[in-house]
Amino acid sequence: xxxxxxxxxxxxxxxxxxxxxxxxxxxxxxxxxxxxxxxxxxxxxxxxxxxxxxxxxxxxxxxxxxxxxxxxxxxxxxxxxxxxxxxxxxxxxxxxxxxxxxxxxxxxxxxxxxxxxxxxxxxxxxxxxxxxxxxxxxxxxxxxxxxxxxxxxxxxxxxxxxxxxxxxxxxxxxxxxxxxxxxxxxxxxxxxxxxxxxxxxxxxxxxxxxxxxxxxxxxxxxxxxxxxxxxxxxxxxxxxxxxxxxxxxxxxxxxxxxxxxxxxxxxxxxxxxxxxxxxxxxxxxxxxxxxxxxxxxxxxxxxxxxxxxxxxxxxxxxxxxxxxxxxxxxxxxxxxxxxxxxxxxxxxxxxxxxxxxxxxxxxxxxxxxxxxxxxxxxxxxxxxxxxxxxxxxxxxxxxxxxxxxxxxxxxxxxxxxxxxxxxxxxxxxxxxxxxxxxxxxxxxxxxxxxxxxxxxxxxxxxxxx
Amino acid sequence: xxxxxxxxxxxxxxxxxxxxxxxxxxxxxxxxxxxxxxxxxxxxxxxxxxxxxxxxxxxxxxxxxxxxxxxxxxxxxxxxxxxxxxxxxxxxxxxxxxxxxxxxxxxxxxxxxxxxxxxxxxxxxxxxxxxxxxxxxxxxxxxxxxxxxxxxxxxxxxxxxxxxxxxxxxxxxxxxxxxxxxxxxxxxxxxxxxxxxxxxxxxxxxxxxxxxxxxxxxxxxxxxxxxxxxxxxxxxxxxxxxxxxxxxxxxxxxxxxxxxxxxxxxxxxxxxxxxxxxxxxxxxxxxxxxxxxxxxxxxxxxxxxxxxxxxxxxxxxxxxxxxxxxxxxxxxxxxxxxxxxxxxxxxxxxxxxxxxxxxxxxxxxxxxxxxxxxxxxxxxxxxxxxxxxxxxxxxxxxxxxxxxxxxxxxxxxxxxxxxxxxxxxxxxxxxxxxxxxxxxxxxxxxxxxxxxxx
Numbered sequence: 001x002x003x004x005x006x007x008x009x010x011x012x013x014x015x016x017x018x019x020x021x022x023x024x025x026x027x028x029x030x031x032x033x034x035x036x037x038x039x040x041x042x043x044x045x046x047x048x049x050x051x052x053x054x055x056x057x058x059x060x061x062x063x064x065x066x067x068x069x070x071x072x073x074x075x076x077x078x079x080x081x082x083x084x085x086x087x088x089x090x091x092x093x094x095x096x097x098x099x100x101x102x103x104x105x106x107x108x109x110x111x112x113x114x115x116x117x118x119x120x121x122x123x124x125x126x127x128x129x130x131x132x133x134x135x136x137x138x139x140x141x142x143x144x145x146x147x148x149x150x151x152x153x154x155x156x157x158x159x160x161x162x163x164x165x166x167x168x169x170x171x172x173x174x175x176x177x178x179x180x181x182x183x184x185x186x187x188x189x190x191x192x193x194x195x196x197x198x199x200x201x202x203x204x205x206x207x208x209x210x211x212x213x214x215x216x217x218x219x220x221x222x223x224x225x226x227x228x229x230x231x232x233x234x235x236x237x238x239x240x241x242x243x244x245x246x247x248x249x250x251x252x253x254x255x256x257x258x259x260x261x262x263x264x265x266x267x268x269x270x271x272x273x274x275x276x277x278x279x280x281x282x283x284x285x286x287x288x289x290x291x292x293x294x295x296x297x298x299x300x301x302x303x304x305x306x307x308x309x310x311x312x313x314x315x316x317x318x319x320x321x322x323x324x325x326x327x328x329x330x331x332x333x334x335x336x337x338x339x340x341x342x343x344x345x346x347x348x349x350x351x352x353x354x355x356x357x358x359x360x361x362x363x364x365x366x367x368x369x370x371x372x373x374x375x376x377x378x379x380x381x382x383x384x385x386x387x388x389x390x391x392x393x394x395x396x397x398x399x400x401x402x403x404x405x406x407x408x409x410x411x412x413x414x415x416x417x418x419x420x421x422x423x424x425x426x427x428x429x430x431x432x433x434x435x436x437x438x439x440x441x442x443x444x445x446x447x448x449x450x451x452x453x454x455x456x457x458x459x460x461x462x463x464x465x
Numbered sequence: 466x467x468x469x470x471x472x473x474x475x476x477x478x479x480x481x482x483x484x485x486x487x488x489x490x491x492x493x494x495x496x497x498x499x500x501x502x503x504x505x506x507x508x509x510x511x512x513x514x515x516x517x518x519x520x521x522x523x524x525x526x527x528x529x530x531x532x533x534x535x536x537x538x539x540x541x542x543x544x545x546x547x548x549x550x551x552x553x554x555x556x557x558x559x560x561x562x563x564x565x566x567x568x569x570x571x572x573x574x575x576x577x578x579x580x581x582x583x584x585x586x587x588x589x590x591x592x593x594x595x596x597x598x599x600x601x602x603x604x605x606x607x608x609x610x611x612x613x614x615x616x617x618x619x620x621x622x623x624x625x626x627x628x629x630x631x632x633x634x635x636x637x638x639x640x641x642x643x644x645x646x647x648x649x650x651x652x653x654x655x656x657x658x659x660x661x662x663x664x665x666x667x668x669x670x671x672x673x674x675x676x677x678x679x680x681x682x683x684x685x686x687x688x689x690x691x692x693x694x695x696x697x698x699x700x701x702x703x704x705x706x707x708x709x710x711x712x713x714x715x716x717x718x719x720x721x722x723x724x725x726x727x728x729x730x731x732x733x734x735x736x737x738x739x740x741x742x743x744x745x746x747x748x749x750x751x752x753x754x755x756x757x758x759x760x761x762x763x764x765x766x767x768x769x770x771x772x773x774x775x776x777x778x779x780x781x782x783x784x785x786x787x788x789x790x791x792x793x794x795x796x797x798x799x800x801x802x803x804x805x806x807x808x809x810x811x812x813x814x815x816x817x818x819x820x821x822x823x824x825x826x827x828x829x830x831x832x833x834x835x836x837x838x839x840x841x842x843x844x845x846x847x848x849x850x851x852x853x854x855x856x857x858x859x860x861x862x863x864x865x866x867x868x869x870x871x872x873x874x875x876x877x878x879x880x881x882x883x884x885x886x887x888x889x890x891x892x893x894x895x896x897x898x899x900x901x902x903x904x905x906x907x908x909x910x911x912x913x914x915x916x917x918x919x
Contacts, residue, residue, distance in 0.1 A: 089662075089663050089664075089723075090662035090663050090664060090665075092662070093659070093660065093661060093662045093664060093665040093668075094661065095572045095573050095650075095657060095658060095659040095660070095661045095665070096572070096573025096574070096659050097573065098573075099659075099668075101668040101671075101672065102660075102662065102664040102665050102667070102668045103664055103667075103668075104664065105664075106664040106667045106727060106730075107662065107663055107664040108723075109723070110723070138664060150722075150723075150726065151723055151726055152726065179571075179572055179573075180570075181571055181572075181573070224690055224692060224693050225686040225689075225690055225693060226686075227683060227686075227693065227694055228679040228680075228682045228683045228686075229679065230675045230676045230678065230679035231675040231678075231679075232672070232675070233668055233671055233672050233675065234672075418802060418805070419802070419805060419806065421809075423813075424806075424809045424810055424812075424813040425768075425813070426768045426771060426810050426811075426813040426814035426817060427768040427769065428810075429771065429772060429773075429810075430803045430807065430810075433806065433810070
C-alpha cells in the first residue's frame with residue numbers, strides 16, 4: 001500500500017516533470033471571474049494545449065480531454081506576484097552598488113517546495129527579483145510555477161526583461177555605511193544612477209565606433225587598426241534599460257525619492273517602470289499617473305524600518321482611484337500563498353471595487369511584467385493559467401482547489417500528498433528532514449535584503465572592532 | 466673545418482655516452498604476478514619488464530634480461546595499471562584563511578587574485594609538501610592531473626607522476642586546460658568581494674571572456690601595427706586565451722544538475738570544450754552530456770548510506786550467516802509518513818551511488834577524480850560503488866585507468882599495461898577489491914616506491 005502510494009505520487013507528479021508541458025481541460029459550470037469581461041455565471045472554460053480556446057455555456061470536451069465539474073465554484077486567473085524571492089539561489093549580489101550584469105535567470109532553484117505551496121494558494125506566476133542591496137541590482141526573471149521542471153522549464157517564455165533598482169535606506173546602508181563607497185545618502189543614490197547611465201552611453205558610443213572602425217579595417221586591410229573596446233556586460237544592460245528593452249522595478253518608499261527617479265527617467269527617456277513597495281506613493285499618485293509610472297505595494301505592511309513609517313492601508317485604493325496601474329505583491333513566501341486576502345483588504349479598507357482589487361493580483365502585475373497579452377485575465381487565446389476556488393476568492397473562507405498552468409494541473413487539493421519535495425538530501429534522516437515548520441520558518445521575512453542582513457551584521461561587528 | 470671536425474667528434478662522443486648510458490641502465494622485472502588489464506581481463510603467472518620508465522615486455526612468455534633487477538611475486542601479487550586521479554589538488558598550497566584577507570577599499574572592484582580569478586597559476590610552479598601524495602600511491606594511484614586550490618578560476622591543469630616526496634613529483638604534461646567552478650570570491654560576507662553569488666560568478670566569467678577577447682585582438686593588431694598604442698599585457702587575461710580560442714578544455718567542478726545546466730549555458734555562449742569534474746548529479750543530464758560529447762571525471766565521495774538502510778543490510782547479512790535460525794528480530798515501528806520518507810531518501814541515495822553506472826550506460830565517457838574525497842575513505846566508497854552502484858570490478862579498473870587517461874589525453878602513454886607504454890602500475894598484495902588489500906609497490910614512470918608496514 002505504501003509503495004502504491006509512492007507510485008501514485010510519482011505517476012501524478014511525473015507528468016509535470018517535462019519542461020513546459022501543455023495540457024487540456026474543460027472546466028464546467030463555474031462562476032468565471034474574467035477580470036476583463038465581468039463575472040460569467042454557470043460558464044465553462046475550455047483549455048486546449050495550454051491555451052484558453054473557448055469560454056461559454058455547455059461546451060463539449062474534445063475527445064480525451066478531462067472535465068472538471070466546478071458547479072458552485074469560482075474560476076479566477078492565476079495569481080501573479082510582481083515581487084517575489086521565492087526560489088532564488090542567491091538574492092543579492094551585494095558587493096557593488098551597480099550589478100546590472102547579474103540576472104536572477106541564473107539564480108533559479110526549481111526544486112524549492114515553496115513553489116508548490118504557492119500553487120496551493122492559486123498563484124501561477126512570480127517575478128523572481130534581485131534584492132534591494134544595490135542602487136541598480138540584478139535583472140529579474142518572470143517564472144511560471146511549473147513545479148517539477150528545470151530552471152529553463154520554469155521561465156515565462158518571452159516575458160519582458162526586468163531589472164531591480166533600489167532607493168533609500170538599503171543601498172545607502174549596505175554600500176555607504178557598510179563599505180564606505182557611494183552612495184551614503186539619497187542624493188548619492190541619484191548620482192549613482194545618473195553616473196552609470198552616462199558611463200553606459202559613453203561606452204556605447206566608444207564600442208560602436210570601435211566595431212565600425214574594426215569592420216572597416218578588416219575589410220580594407222590597411223591603415224591603423226582601432227584599439228579594441230571590450231564588450232561590457234554591465235553597460236550593455238544599462239543601455240537596454242535606456243532603450244526600453246527592460247522594465248525597471250524600483251524598490252522605494254518615500255515620495256521624494258519616488259519623484260526623484262521619475263525625473264531621472266524622464267531625463268533618459270525611460271518609460272516603463274514600476275515602483276515596488278512605494279508606501280508613500282499615495283502622496284504623489286497624480287504625478288505618477290501623469291507619467292505612466294506604475295506601483296506594486298503591500299496591502300498593509302509597514303513600520304519595519306524608519307523610511308517605512310509614513311504609511312496607510314489606503315495606499316492601493318488611492319493609487320487606483322488616481323488611475324495608477326497598481327498591483328499587490330507579497331515579497332514574502334508565506335504571503336504569496338494568500339495574496340487573495342491581500343487583495344480583499346483593499347476592498348475592505350479603501351472601498352475599491354472587487355474587480356479592481358482582483359486586477360491588482362492578476363492583470364496589473366501582468367502589465368508590469370509585460371505578459372498581459374498572455375495572462376492576467378480569462379480570455380480566449382490567453383494561457384490556461386488559472387485556479388478553481390471553493391468560494392469567491394476574496395472570501396476569507398475560500399480555498400484554491402485546483403491550480404493549472406498552461407492547462408496542466410499542478411495542484412489538486414483532493415490529491416495533495418503530505419510530502420511534495422522533489423529534492424531529498426539522502427544524508428538527512430527523517431527527524432531532521434520532516435520538520436516542515438522549520439523548513440518554512442527559515443524563509444526570510446524580508447527577503448529583499450536576504451544575504452545583505454548578514455553582511456550588515458558582520459560589517460557593524462567589523463567596524464566596532 | 467677544424468671546428469667542424471671538433472663538432473663531429475663531440476657529437477660522436479656524446480652519442481657514444483648515450484649509448485653506453487642506455488646499456489647500463491638496468492631493467493626491472495616483476496615476475497609471477499597476476500595482471501589486471503585495463504580491459505578487465507587478467508593474466509596469471511605473468512611478467513613485466515621495464516627500463517627507463519617504459520614497459521619493454523609484458524605477458525606470460527617473457528624472458529627477463531640478464532641485467533634486470535627482479536621482484537618475484539610468488540604468484541600471489543596483483544598488478545593493476547596505475548590509477549590516474551583525473552583532477553585533484555594534491556600538493557596545492559592551502560587557501561588563505563578568511564580572517565587573513567585584507568579588507569578591500571572597493572569590494573566591487575577587487576584585484577583578480579582577490580576575487581578568485583587566477584587562471585595563470587600552474588601547479589608545477591606551486592607544488593608543496595603533502596602527505597596525500599603517499600596516501601594516493603597507497604591507494605593505487607601513480608599519476609594525477611592537478612590544479613591549485615582556489616575559487617572560480619583557480620588555475621591550470623597539469624598532469625604529474627606521483628612520488629611521496631613532492632620534489633620528485635614530475636610533470637607529464639603541462640597546461641592541459643583551465644580549472645573552474647562556480648565558487649564565489651573568498652571572504653564570505655565579512656570581507657567578501659565581487660562576485661559574491663552564483664549569478665555574479667556567471668556574469669564575471671563572461672566579462673573576463675570579453676576582456677580577454679579584446680586584449681587578444683589588441684595584441685594581434687599591435688604585432689602587425691607597432692605604430693598603434695601598445696596593449697596592456699595581463700597575465701590573467703592572457704591565461705584565458707585557450708578558452709577564448711577553444712584550444713584547451715575547461716575542467717569544471719559541478720555537482721547539481723542546475724549547475725550543470727549553467728555551465729552548458731556558458732558553453733553555448735563561448736563554445737569551449739568542457740570536462741565535468743565531480744558531477745554528482747550528472748546522471749540527470751546523461752543524454753545531453755553524451756550528445757555534447759562532454760566527458761565526466763566523476764567523484765565517488767558519496768553520502769553515507771541512510772542509517773536505517775545500513776542497519777537493515779547488516780541484519781540481512783547476519784541472519785544469512787545464522788542460517789535464518791531463531792526468531793525474527795523485532796520489526797522497527799515507524800509511521801507511514803516516515804516509511805514514505807525512507808523510500809524517497811533511499812531513492813535519492815541510490816541515484817547518487819549509481820551516477821557513474823548511469824553515465825556509462827548512456828554512453829558518456831566517464832573517468833575518475835578524487836574531487837575532494839579523503840583518500841582514507843577510498844576503500845569504503847569503492848565498496849559502495851561495487852555493491853550498490855552497479856559497477857563491476859572491471860568497470861572500476863577501467864574507470865580509474867584507461868578511461869581517465871582517455872579524457873586527459875594521456876592514453877598513448879598511460880592508462881593500460883602494454884609494451885611501449887609508460888611503466889606506471891601498482892602491486893597489490895591481493896586483488897584490490899578483497900578485504901584489506903594494500904599496495905606494496907607503486908611504480909611510477911619506472912621508479913619503484915616501496916611501502917612497508919602499512
